[in-house]
Amino acid sequence: MRIPAHRLLPATALTAASALLTGCFAGAESTTDTGADGKRIRLAMMQPPRSGLSPLSDDAFKLSRWSTAETLVKLDADGDAEPALATKWQQSGRTWTFEIRDGVTFHDGTRLDAEAVVRSLSTAATASPKPRILDGVELTAKAEDADTVTVTTGTEDPLVPQRLSSPQLSILATKAYKGKLVDPLGAGTGPFELTKVNGTSSATLDRYDDYWGGKAKSPGIDVKFVPDGTARAAALRSGEADIVEAVPVSQAALLDKDLITEVPMPRTNTFYLNTEKGVFKDASLRAAAREAIDAESIVKGVYEGRADVAEGLLGPALPWAAELRTPVQRTKAAKADGQTITIGTFTDRAELPEVAAALQQQLQKAGFKVKLEIREYANIESDMLAGDFDAFILSRATILDSGDPAAYLYSDFASDGSFNISQLADTSVDKALKTAGETRTGEARRKAVIAAEAAVLGTDAAVPMLHERVIQGDAAGVVDAAHDPRERELVTADTRVR
Known part of the structure; x- marks a missing residue:
């Protein structure tokens, strides 16, 4: 396979990655413990905890992926x-x-x-x-x-x-609940017990031998949080990690193809536009931004073809969506005339800054003046939710929580949704979301969900660009790691390292 020239790492980048890895994985003496019953699993994860591993936050998905906390x-x-x-x-x-x-x-x-x-x-x-x-x-x-x-x-x-x-x-x-704080340390029911958390750098889990579902095959998990995608990929390549979460597209071509697994997932890379204030309060300028976006070139140029161009908010992980979708009524686009917009995104997903740069060029070509603001997610989330940007680029899971997209649509686009980045307040959208949420499971609910999606798309409050594929790295000795498109499972009771 020919590696594109812009993807080759200069020597300085390789040195920096090696130094970062040394800091991330050194000193974890338990990671090399083979014991009488196998090796501990060395796991490199993308995002560090945002809320002290509280299950009431997105950190809950780490607890789930480590098989330490369970649900009904x-x-x-x-x-x-x-x-x-x-x-x-x-x-x-x-x-x-x-x-x-x-x-x-x-x-x-x-x-x-x-x-x-x-x-x-x-x-x-x-x-x-x-x-x-x-x-x-x-x-x-x-x-x-x-x-x-x-x-x-x-x-x-x-x-x-x-x-x-x-x-x-x-x-x-009971011990987990201390006032307003929830501390999962030693308080779960899964096959692995969370025994130590070192801030935003690492965590340690040991096998819980009294697990109701049977003894785990690995004696434990040693987690390192490695936000740098190059460093995560290098950890797999060098043998310093057994399982690597979220291998960046830019690094996938540099790895042995037998060490990576690629699965279409219910995650959409979406351009959210602020409908409450600023340039994109004008629906015709939102339409102009939508028409300026060339998602196919982003898929080819940034994702190297390892993604699917979006036709709607819901992608190929939900095949029924494409079957039920019909054309959407949209506002006529105005012509941009030098309006200045600020687009925010974050560095935790390695492709997003590149997507932002590509969008900047596309929107400038259409007549907008574009500024970018790119930070780590933990340092930009509050401003994003407060509507401090004209637009925001987000990689968003669409059925992460319930297996049903109605909850995601409500959270992101309802007037009182807790993740309403677009600051959207539209009565027709609220009505469609309410109908979808109240409809019984089955074909009728799927149709109601697609009607809600159409109502959202008709506002141009969000422009879906592409549907991602999860790329996970597993070392040659890893057996039975989970490859879960919903990102709920990773290390299970059956996972082990030979």
Whole structure:
């Protein structure tokens, strides 16, 4: 395979990556411990914790990917709910009844019971902000007896089991809850116990031998947070890491093809436009920006063909979306005439700064003056959510939480959505989102979701550009690492290193 010249690393870059790796992986003496029953798993992850590994934040997905925190239900490949910490459930109007699995203990040795479930769910339901899976949802939990919990919503909700599969609704031991803080250290139920967290640099997990689902095949996991994509790829190439999360597209061609796995995923690279203030308050200028974007050239130039050009917000990971989608009514575009816009994005996903540079050129060619503001995600998120940019480029998972895209659409585009980057407040969009959320699962719900997508696209509050593919690196000795398009699983009880 010919490597494009612009992808070749100069010697200075290689030296810098090696120095970074030395700092990231040195001193982890436990990572080389083979023990009597196998090697510990050395894991290089992209983003460091943002909220002290609180399950009420996006850090919950780290806890899930490390198999340390678990939920009442989990999702199968089709997005349907199946048993986890709950063995069965049934619906009666607004109330769902869940039977709690017997014989489960938390990592501190205490027993899983209905009260523990209620405490975890109630903390999430009353948090500020709420976990996004509960956006627009009024939820209360009650212990009926030691092994039975009822969950009641303000209106009848067909998606309660799927919502309860979100890692942000993980069930933790009493010790985890300290005032407004939630600390998962030693408080999960999974096959691995979180035993140590070193700020934003590393974490250590050890096998929990009393796990209800059977003993894990690896004695533990040593996690290093490595935001630099070049360094993560170099860790796989040099043998310093066993599993590498989110290998950048720019590095994939430099790795042995047998060490990487590429899977189309429900993640859309979207250009969000601020509809509340600034240049893009004008719908015709939003339309002008949409027409200026050449997504195909971005896929070829930045992603080297390892992505799919977007036709809508929902991509090929949900094949039914393309089958149901119809043409969208759009505003006529005005001509840009030197208006200055500021576009924000972040460095944590290596491709995004390149996407921003490509968009800058495309929009300038269309008549806009474009400034870029690029920081680490932790340092830009609050400004992004406050609407401080004219536009923002975000790589966004579309079914991450519930296996159903209605929750993502509500979170990002409802007037009261907790992740409404576009500051969109549109009554027709709100109505379509409400209908989608209330429709029972199946074909009717899928049609309602696509109608909601069309309502959003019609505002040009968001321009979907491309659908990403996850690229994961697994060393030659890794067995049974998960390759999960939803990014919920990575190291499981079956994962081991030969």
